[in-house]
Every structure is written in C-alpha cells, then in structure tokens.
Amino acid sequence: MSALLESLNVQQRAAASHLEGPLLILAGAGSGKTRVITHRVAWLVKEAGVSLSEILAVTFTNKAAGEMRSRVAKLLGAGAEEVWISTFHSAGVRMLREHGEAVGVPPGFVIYDDSDQLSLIKRILKDSGTDTSFITPRTVRSRIDYAKSCGLGPDAMDIDRGDPTGEEVREIYRRYQAALRSSGAVDFGDLLVETVSMLRNHSAVLDAYRRRLRFFMVDEFQDTSPVQYELVRLLAGPAENLVVVGDDDQSIYGWRGADVRNILSFETDYPKARVIRLEQNYRSTQVILDAAHAIIEKSPERKKKRLWTERRGGDLLELIAAKDEVEEARLAAFRVELLSNTVPRNEIAILYRTNAMSRVVEDALRARRVPYQVVRGRSFYERAEIRDLTAYLRLAVNPHSDADLLRIINTPRRGIGSRTVERLRSAGDEAGTSLWSVIWDSHKPLDLGQAASRRVRSFAELIRALHDLVIKGSSAYEVVKESMIRSGLVAAFESDVSEEGRERLENLTELLAVAAQREDEGYSLVDLLDEMALLGDADEKVEGERVALMTLHAAKGLEFDVVMMLGVEERTLPHARVFTDTAAFEDPEALAEERRLCYVGFTRARSKLVLGMARTRWVMGSRQVRGASRFLGELPAELLGERSRAQPRYERACGSLGRHESQGVEVHPSKEEIILDYSFDQRPEVEEVAPRPGGRVRHSLLGDGEIRRVDGFGHNARFEVRFDSGSVKRVLARYLQVLW
DNA sequence: GGTAAGAGGCTTTTT
DNA sequence: GCCTCTTACC
Numbered sequence: 001m002s003a004l005l006e007s008l009n010v011q012q013r014a015a016a017s018h019l020e021g022p023l024l025i026l027a028g029a030g031s032g033k034t035r036v037i038t039h040r041v042a043w044l045v046k047e048a049g050v051s052l053s054e055i056l057a058v059t060f061t062n063k064a065a066g067e068m069r070s071r072v073a074k075l076l077g078a079g080a081e082e083v084w085i086s087t088f089h090s091a092g093v094r095m096l097r098e099h100g101e102a103v104g105v106p107p108g109f110v111i112y113d114d115s116d117q118l119s120l121i122k123r124i125l126k127d128s129g130t131d132t133s134f135i136t137p138r139t140v141r142s143r144i145d146y147a148k149s150c151g152l153g154p155d156a157m158d159i160d161r162g163d164p165t166g167e168e169v170r171e172i173y174r175r176y177q178a179a180l181r182s183s184g185a186v187d188f189g190d191l192l193v194e195t196v197s198m199l200r201n202h203s204a205v206l207d208a209y210r211r212r213l214r215f216f217m218v219d220e221f222q223d224t225s226p227v228q229y230e231l232v233r234l235l236a237g238p239a240e241n242l243v244v245v246g247d248d249d250q251s252i253y254g255w256r257g258a259d260v261r262n263i264l265s266f267e268t269d270y271p272k273a274r275v276i277r278l279e280q281n282y283r284s285t286q287v288i289l290d291a292a293h294a295i296i297e298k299s300p301e302r303k304k305k306r307l308w309t310e311r312r313g314g315d316l317l318e319l320i321a322a323k324d325e326v327e328e329a330r331l332a333a334f335r336v337e338l339l340s341n342t343v344p345r346n347e348i349a350i351l352y353r354t355n356a357m358s359r360v361v362e363d364a365l366r367a368r369r370v371p372y373q374v375v376r377g378r379s380f381y382e383r384a385e386i387r388d389l390t391a392y393l394r395l396a397v398n399p400h401s402d403a404d405l406l407r408i409i410n411t412p413r414r415g416i417g418s419r420t421v422e423r424l425r426s427a428g429d430e431a432g433t434s435l436w437s438v439i440w441d442s443h444k445p446l447d448l449g450q451a452a453s454r455r456v457r458s459f460a461e462l463i464r465a466l467h468d469l470v471i472k473g474s475s476a477y478e479v480v481k482e483s484m485i486r487s488g489l490v491a492a493f494e495s496d497v498s499e500e501g502r503e504r505l506e507n508l509t510e511l512l513a514v515a516a517q518r519e520d521e522g523y524s525l526v527d528l529l530d531e532m533a534l535l536g537d538a539d540e541k542v543e544g545e546r547v548a549l550m551t552l553h554a555a556k557g558l559e560f561d562v563v564m565m566l567g568v569e570e571r572t573l574p575h576a577r578v579f580t581d582t583a584a585f586e587d588p589e590a591l592a593e594e595r596r597l598c599y600v601g602f603t604r605a606r607s608k609l610v611l612g613m614a615r616t617r618w619v620m621g622s623r624q625v626r627g628a629s630r631f632l633g634e635l636p637a638e639l640l641g642e643r644s645r646a647q648p649r650y651e652r653a654c655g656s657l658g659r660h661e662s663q664g665v666e667v668h669p670s671k672e673e674i675i676l677d678y679s680f681d682q683r684p685e686v687e688e689v690a691p692r693p694g695g696r697v698r699h700s701l702l703g704d705g706e707i708r709r710v711d712g713f714g715h716n717a718r719f720e721v722r723f724d725s726g727s728v729k730r731v732l733a734r735y736l737q738v739l740w
Numbered sequence: 741g742g743t744a745a746g747a748g749g750c751t752t753t754t755t
Numbered sequence: 756g757c758c759t760c761t762t763a764c765c
Contacts, residue, residue, distance in 0.1 A: 355752085
C-alpha cells in the first residue's frame with residue numbers, strides 16, 4: 001500500500017483513494033475529513049498521475065481553504081500551490097474576472113458587501129416612494145439574497161401565494177440589479193449566480209474550464225446552497241468526478257439558503273454515487289460525544305449515524321448556572337483562569353449564540369487580565385474610516401461605483417451637501433447612468449450653482465487622478481497611499497487631536513501596511529480589494545496565548561481542548577427567533593437548526609465542555625427572565641459533574657409542571673423542561689484542582705507526585721514536583737493532570 | 741451646508 | 756443598551 005494511506009483508517013483510506021465518479025463522504029464531527037480531502041489530493045497526484053492544476057477543492061471559509069492549502073503543501077511539497085483551493089465565492093470572483101464580460105460583468109467590477117447592499121436598497125426604496133412599514137430594507141435584502149442563493153433572478157423569484165408585497169419586492173429586485181450593473185458592481189450572491197449563468201450560457205467558457213479541471217471536491221457540503229451545488233455540478237459535468245464531504249448534523253446555514261437536502265439528495269442526483277461514512281471520532285472524549293449524541297439524536301430527518309471514539313471516559317460536563325449574564329461571564333472568566341494553569345490558553349474557547357453576547361465576557365476577562373481575542377474578522381474593515389478609504393480605492397478601480405461615490409463625495413467634508421447630491425442623482429436617474437458619468441463624462445452643464453459646480457469638478461478630478469494611477473499600473477501600496485493623502489482623509493484625522501482621531505489615523509496606516517505586505521506577495525490592488533470583500537468572520541486567526549471568543553457559527557470547523565458554551569437557555573439557544581411573535585408556536589425547522597448548532601458547539605471540545613446559563617439576561621435594553629435550554633434537559637444526568645448535578649437541583653418536570661415565565665409568555669408549555677434552582681453554591685465544579693503547593697499531580701510517564709512550587713501561569717506554567725519515585729523535577733503544567 | 745440632539749430600530753447566525 | 760438616521764436649528 002502506498003505510504004500515503006498508511007496513517008488512515010479503512011474508511012478514510014477508501015475515500016482518499018477514490019479515483020473517478022461521484023462520492024459522498026458522510027463525515028461526522030472530528031472524523032478527520034480534512035485529512036481525507038488533503039490525502040486524496042495528494043493521492044490523486046502521486047499515485048493516479050493526475051496533474052495538480054486539474055484539481056479544484058472548494059471549502060466554506062478562507063481559513064479552511066488556507067488550512068487545506070498548507071496541509072496539501074506538506075504532503076506534496078513544491079508545486080502544491082497549483083491545486084486550486086478556494087471558497088465558492090473566491091472561485092466565482094476568479095471566473096468572473098476572467099470571463100465575466102460575457103454576462104455583462106466588467107473585469108474591474110467591485111464587490112458590494114451587505115452594508116453596501118443595504119444602502120443601495122434604501123436608496124431604491126426611497127426613490128420609488130415605497131412604504132417601508134411593510135417592506136423594510138432588511139427584508140428586501142434577505143429576500144434578494146435568498147432568491148440568489150437559489151440561483152433565481154427577479155423574474156424567476158418565488159413569491160408565496162397571498163404575499164401582498166411580493167410583486168413590489170420583485171420590482172425592487174429588478175431595479176437593484178440594474179443599479180448594480182450600471183455601477184459595475186456585484187454582490188455576494190452575484191458571485192455565484194452570474195458565474196453559473198456564465199457557465200450555462202457560454203459553452204466555450206464552460207468547456208475551457210472542463211478541459212482544465214477534472215477533479216472536484218466540496219467541503220462542508222451540508223452548507224452549500226442550490227446555486228453553489230449547481231456551480232460544481234456544471235463544472236463536473238458528465239464525467240461526474242465529484243467528491244462531496246459533509247455532515248447533515250452540522251448544517252447551520254439554512255437561513256442563508258444552504259439546503260441540507262443537497263446532502264440528502266446527492267444520491268438521487270448521482271445514482272452511481274458511492275457513499276462512505278466516517279464515524280470514528282479522533283477529537284473528543286466519550287463523555288463529550290455522549291452529550292453531543294443526546295442532543296442530535298432528536299434531530300428530525302437525519303442520516304443515522306453514531307460517532308465513536310477510543311478516548312473512553314473523560315471529564316464530566318460542568319454547568320455554570322448564574323443569576324445573570326454578568327455573573328455567568330465572571331464565573332466563566334474565573335474558570336478560564338483556573339483552567340489556564342493546566343491548558344494552554346489558546347486551547348480554550350468561549351462560544352456564544354450572538355455576537356452581542358461577547359461584550360460582558362470581554363469585560364469579565366479583562367477584569368481578570370485574561371488575554372483573549374474576539375474572532376470577528378470583518379471588524380477592522382467595518383470601521384468607518386477604513387470603509388471610507390476603501391471607497392476611494394474602489395472608485396480608483398471603477399469610478400462608476402455609485403455606492404462608493406455617494407459614500408465619500410463629501411467625506412472628508414468638501415462642501416458638497418445633500419442638495420447638490422440629490423441634483424446629481426436625479427441627473428443620473430434621468431440619463432440612466434452612473435453618477436460618475438454625470439460628473440465626468442456628461443457634457444451637459446449641471447444644474448448647480450457656481451460654487452457647487454466648482455467643488456464637484458474638483459472632486460471629480462481627484463477621482464480621475466486616482467483612477468489614472470490604476471490605469472497606468474501603479475502598485476497597490478502606491479494607490480492606497482495616494483488615496484489616503486489626496487482624499488484629505490489623513491489631513492482630516494491629523495487635525496483631530498482627540499484619542500479617536502489618532503486611532504483612526506492609525507487604522508488607515510494599518511491598511512497601508514496590509515497593502516505593502518500583500519504587494520510583496522504579488523497582490524494587485526484588485527486582489528487586495530477582493531480579499532477585503534471576501535474576508536469572513538471566521539477567517540481571523542487567534543494569535544498567541546489567548547482565549548478565543550466567537551459565535552457558534554464561527555466555531556464550525558475548529559476544535560479546542562476546552563469549550564465553554566454560554567447562554568444555554570431557552571430563547572438564547574434555541575434562539576428566540578425560533579418562536580413566532582407570540583412565542584406560543586415554534587418553527588420546527590428553525591428549532592432543528594438550533595439543535596444542530598448546539599451539537600456543533602459541543603463537538604468542538606476535545607476534553608472538556610463547560611456550559612453556562614443565566615437566570616436573567618439583558619437583551620436589547622430590557623432584562624428578560626430565561627429558563628434552562630431544553631437541550632440541557634436532554635442530557636443524561638450522569639454526564640454532568642456531581643456538583644453541577646446536585647447544586648442547581650434540577651428537576652425534570654413533565655407536562656403540567658412545565659411552566660416557565662419568560663418575557664411574560666409561556667415557553668413550550670407542553671414539553672419536558674428543567675426547572676433550575678439558582679440559589680446554589682457558585683463555586684465551580686473542580687475548583688479544588690487549582691494547582692497549589694501540596695497538591696497532587698499525575699504525569700503519564702513519571703507517575704504521581706506532589707507539587708512543591710508553581711511558577712508562572714498559562715501555557716508556560718511550570719510545577720516543581722516531587723514524584724513518589726523520589727525524583728524532583730520541574731515540569732510544564734500542561735503535561736500534568738492535577739488530581740487535587 | 742453643517743452640527744447636535746432626539747427618535748427609532750435593533751441582534752441570530754455570515755460568504 | 757447602542758447605533759443609525761432624522762430633524763431642528765445655526
């Protein structure tokens with residue numbers, strides 16, 4: 001057997017050495033699916049004589065793509081970068097940049113993100129005089145996004161019968177799409193829809209890709225949308241060399257148009273498909289898997305499977321039951337501090353349902369001086385000053401981008417006020433052109449006063465100058481630098497002596513540094529802008545010895561020794577959204593997705609899982625009473641640590657007992673439910689294991705011993721231990737198990 | 741045309 | 756509670 005496959009188990013081996021035809025790999029959490037994909041790439045190249053550039057592997061996040069790239073490189077060495085590994089969206093960008101003109105997408109297109117979408121939709125709603133009490137910009141956006149995730153344009157979009165706003169939304173979608181085109185812009189959805197339509201309607205383009213690419217792999221298949229599925233189906237074509245890897249239990253993006261049915265119907269779409277199940281889990285202890293299984297087995301419509309592990313037993317689950325979210329965060333921070341004596345801090349993650357929940361946790365960690373990092377990749381690029389600078393950069397590439405032009409035409413202040421802007425806009429609407437055409441190309445005199453005309457003219461010349469830099473091929477660094485200075489942004493912040501002004505200036509300089517770095521890596525300005533647009537929330541890497549804070553969604557695909565999941569309450573997890581307005585009815589599909597989200601959270605943990613909950617929680621300006629999550633009630637009691645089990649004396653109440661106040665409404669009154677008594681002792685489950693001189697520890701090779709001294713903390717903490725054998729050694733804490 | 745204060749909406753999750 | 760957008764006033 002090839003040495004490449006030796007390290008794999010039987011199923012993994014079968015999957016990794018699959019050559020041609022469709023294959024569905026049902027890969028449970030922690031079953032080594034990335035390993036399988038990377039080994040298959042290596043196997044195809046080394047053993048099957050496939051050339052590197054014939055392989056396309058699509059992942060969900062840039063981080064996952066990066067991870068895969070580096071692991072493939074390890075297996076294959078030089079040349080590995082020829083394998084095309086990217087996200088669906090990045091693949092779309094690349095294909096559209098190459099051939100998008102066939103479908104009316106110019107090569108210099110800019111990518112509008114969700115807030116650009118929103119402002120565009122707001123403008124359209126305003127211009128069309130739509131009554132926004134029923135049709136809000138956000139609902140329009142989500143309906144457009146949803147239609148696009150199904151690959152549907154305005155004419156084809158589904159409208160529910162009896163939906164009074166449907167036709168209006170369709171018309172807004174139409175205008176929205178027209179506005180994107182006249183701006184030379186695409187949104188995230190277009191990156192997929194336009195790519196598919198390009199491949200479908202231009203056989204020469206499709207054939208070119210099919211000649212070049214022959215083997216396709218899709219990771220996280222359970223989270224692909226119909227349009228994404230269609231994209232790979234088109235590329236794979238009749239050869240059907242398509243391998244998809246997924247886990248229906250981890251489908252958590254239904255709200256974004258992902259369709260679990262993709263995974264359930266793959267076998268129908270490809271009758272010749274082989275199916276391989278990976279059920280051995282290499283990540284978690286049995287205790288954690290048992291807990292996860294207790295949650296997921298109640299999920300409707302799943303492909304039956306049960307993970308198993310060789311890691312028998314393991315620490316029991318801990319429960320932090322707090323009176324409110326502040327106390328929950330404090331206890332969690334305290335627990336993290338204790339744990340970081342024995343676990344490297346970057347092996348601890350705190351997960352929560354919504355981003356808004358991070359704040360209290362951050363406060364608590366800061367109070368204890370525990371280093372942490374909130375994983376929210378986009379936050380830097382969401383800063384106003386960065387968005388402003390980005391708008392200049394995008395205009396330098398494509399001056400027709402109205403959203404960008406409107407954003408900065410008066411930023412920094414240059415005396416072009418709303419009246420002037422409105423006049424320009426109506427001129428643009430009349431001519432059916434971009435604003436840039438109005439202020440630069442049009443030879444008609446503008447209906448503006450003398451002063452306003454002068455200012456607009458000078459603004460147009462500024463943009464033209466930046467655009468010329470791009471045309472004559474200036475480097476990314478240069479365009480960023482010139483944009484910063486000539487736009488007046490730097491001057492505006494320099495004159496602002498406040499702390500905030502200084503910080504904003506620093507952020508701009510930071511972006512300049514990024515540009516310089518990327519330029520060294522061979523990026524053009526367009527590449528840099530693409531990266532900025534496509535960077536995802538989960539893409540940020542946690543650097544150094546820091547506890548990671550992120551949403552459950554962002555944690556998908558990651559693993560940690562210790563996972564603390566906070567807010568395991570009704571209306572937080574499952575989220576209140578699951579319920580209809582009155583909270584009396586719940587949407588079974590939404591509930592099932594929350595269940596899978598809970599499962600994803602649990603299965604991130606290798607060795608220790610801590611659950612947190614608060615009796616009351618501050619939500620959107622009011623304090624709400626919360627009850628323990630139903631998911632908690634589904635856990636077998638023996639999986640909970642003794643103190644967690646005994647202290648919050650939780651009772652299972654069936655039927656009539658199950659009454660719970662929450663926001664003054666009854667929550668799932670007919671269901672089995674836990675009633676928690678919160679008046680218990682708050683000491684954490686295993687407080688006594690906090691290492692201190694005199695305590696006992698165990699080392700896997702040296703045996704048991706007594707701590708004599710503790711030096712440092714966190715990853716580098718060392719204990720001086722006198723082992724029972726008589727020897728005294730200084731040992732890194734992370735190699736020791738603290739007994740008491 | 742610019743600024744400051746007030747109103748109103750919002751928080752599910754993200755490429 | 757916080758952020759964004761609107762409005763009233765300079």
